[in-house]
Amino acid sequence: MKILFVSPDPRPERWINLLEAALPQAEWIVWHPELPCQEADYALVWQPPEILFKKEPQLKAIFNLGAGVDALLKLSKLPKSLPIYRLEDAGMSAQMAEYLIHQVAEITRVMPVYRQQQQDKVWRMQSPCRRHEWPIGFLGMGQIAQKAAKAFSLLEYPVAGWSRSEKRIEGIDSYYGDDQITKFVQRSRILINTLPLTSQTQGFLNQSLFDQLPEKSIVINVGRGQHLNEMDLLNALEYGRVSHAILDVFSEEPLPKTHPFWNHPKITLTPHISAPTLRDETVKQIAEKIQKLASGEVISGQVDRNRGY
Ligand code: GLV
Numbered sequence: 001m002k003i004l005f006v007s008p009d010p011r012p013e014r015w016i017n018l019l020e021a022a023l024p025q026a027e028w029i030v031w032h033p034e035l036p037c038q039e040a041d042y043a044l045v046w047q048p049p050e051i052l053f054k055k056e057p058q059l060k061a062i063f064n065l066g067a068g069v070d071a072l073l074k075l076s077k078l079p080k081s082l083p084i085y086r087l088e089d090a091g092m093s094a095q096m097a098e099y100l101i102h103q104v105a106e107i108t109r110v111m112p113v114y115r116q117q118q119q120d121k122v123w124r125m126q127s128p129c130r131r132h133e134w135p136i137g138f139l140g141m142g143q144i145a146q147k148a149a150k151a152f153s154l155l156e157y158p159v160a161g162w163s164r165s166e167k168r169i170e171g172i173d174s175y176y177g178d179d180q181i182t183k184f185v186q187r188s189r190i191l192i193n194t195l196p197l198t199s200q201t202q203g204f205l206n207q208s209l210f211d212q213l214p215e216k217s218i219v220i221n222v223g224r225g226q227h228l229n230e231m232d233l234l235n236a237l238e239y240g241r242v243s244h245a246i247l248d249v250f251s252e253e254p255l256p257k258t259h260p261f262w263n264h265p266k267i268t269l270t271p272h273i274s275a276p277t278l279r280d281e282t283v284k285q286i287a288e289k290i291q292k293l294a295s296g297e298v299i300s301g302q303v304d305r306n307r308g309y
Helices: 013-022 051-055 092-108 111-119 143-154 178-187 207-212 230-238 279-294
Strands: 002-006 027-030 042-045 061-064 136-139 159-163 173-176 190-193 217-221 242-247 267-269
Touching: 002 013, 013 027, 013 279, 042 279, 061 279, 092 111, 092 143, 092 190, 092 217, 136 143, 136 178, 143 159, 159 178, 173 178, 178 207, 207 230, 230 242
Parallel strands: 002 027, 002 042, 042 061, 136 159, 136 190, 159 173, 190 217, 217 242, 242 267
Antiparallel strands: none
């Protein structure tokens, strides 16, 4: 069995060592565009170039080294019938929950004020957080969002999720479908976007949505940069209902140095680190899946090409 590793990672040997240990019966190849056809069975990919699919038309399946497959599905040479599997959790949901709790607590527990007080040697208690004033809403209720939603619910914040179809999760109010989006947004003072990027969700975070939020809302984007209309956000921060935005993803990454988001006083930004792919967990998950697939078993995590995730 031949398997390609296709990634812009500058140190692919860190992956190959683990992959060889997890699946020693396979021949692992670090692919680059100059290689002739390897007749490979499978490929592990992150943002692969189009030419991979021209050179290796016999691939039986590919494994995406992340949760989001938007970059992959944009490739026109990606064969329509090629099965794609994406990472399922693989350590991402705990990291995401932690990132979101950190960012939300910064605001609800007024941490910037306490940091300033420390600078000024001021010992003063600010008003405690009243959780009912901070209803949290998750746009998208996939595996990664669910862990964070449950964590916030345990911390006794009011939590709701909106998804295409109804999701019944203890402690989380479920909203679904186009009919319920307005009601959902109107109750979500902290709006967290975890949607997959598809043609339907591109530009979802826009003026008309921001206008429906409660006053003094917080918008957090950990989905994809293309979900957000950047001008609309800047407007909503200036004149509208959004008082702060926390952004981990951008339509252009790295974010250009001249971008107005960098030094905006009402924007906190991080460089796409909310839930990075973890090598150990990823290798374990993919090695198990390849073994099952090779022995004819059905495996989970297959991308629905019509749905786009
Ligand atoms: C990260 O953005 C991922 O899609 O896993």
